[in-house]
Amino acid sequence: VTMRLDGTDRSAALAMVQRWSAVAGRDAIERDFRFGDFSAAFGFMTRVALLAEKADHHPEWFNVCNRVRIVLTTHDAGGLSERDIELAQEIDRLATG
Amino acid sequence: VTMRLDGTDRSAALAMVQRWSAVAGRDAIERDFRFGDFSAAFGFMTRVALLAEKADHHPEWFNVCNRVRIVLTTHDAGGLSERDIELAQEIDRLATG
Numbered sequence: 001v002t003m004r005l006d007g008t009d010r011s012a013a014l015a016m017v018q019r020w021s022a023v024a025g026r027d028a029i030e031r032d033f034r035f036g037d038f039s040a041a042f043g044f045m046t047r048v049a050l051l052a053e054k055a056d057h058h059p060e061w062f063n064v065c066n067r068v069r070i071v072l073t074t075h076d077a078g079g080l081s082e083r084d085i086e087l088a089q090e091i092d093r094l095a096t097g
Numbered sequence: 098v099t100m101r102l103d104g105t106d107r108s109a110a111l112a113m114v115q116r117w118s119a120v121a122g123r124d125a126i127e128r129d130f131r132f133g134d135f136s137a138a139f140g141f142m143t144r145v146a147l148l149a150e151k152a153d154h155h156p157e158w159f160n161v162c163n164r165v166r167i168v169l170t171t172h173d174a175g176g177l178s179e180r181d182i183e184l185a186q187e188i189d190r191l192a193t194g
Contacts, residue, residue, distance in 0.1 A: 038155050042146045049139045058135045064157040 004079040027079030124176030
């Protein structure tokens with residue numbers, strides 16, 4: 001079972017994904033991405049989809065034109081878990097290279 | 098220039114996409130789709146992305162797990178246009194096989 005992060009574990013985990021911010025009113029993190037056009041944005045989404053499917057852990061996400069907003073939380077755990085932090089780090093690696 | 102649909106043109110156009118509903122507070126239409134799993138949902142999104150790129154007319158959309166919500170509107174026209182109706186019809190054709 002994946003545990004919800006709490007206390008100092010949660011603080012330490014969040015420090016590892018500094019480009020992500022807390023979602024208001026939910027135990028979740030979010031990051032907005034902007035690309036040159038829809039093609040680049042959807043190409044990125046396709047790479048994230050492959051990561052997510054491999055990890056069996058999927059994002060909530062919204063796309064319009066060249067913008068992608070990703071929200072991560074672990075429904076089974078009722079909030080943020082290590083699986084979200086791991087996926088966020090993998091997404092960060094995609095986004096920077 | 099793509100014109101915003103109005104009056105009887107708008108009614109006639111909406112009658113052609115009966116699986117879509119008006120979005121509250123916006124001149125836009127939406128449809129929710131549900132699939133067997135994320136893989137099927139994202140496969141559908143990929144096909145819609147190809148349609149959208151070909152038409153140079155892109156959706157606003159949200160995905161979580163096996164669900165996809167698509168909103169169509171024409172930003173340049175300030176509301177619903179024939180381009181939305183055409184894309185909605187093409188998406189409907191994908192969704193039914």
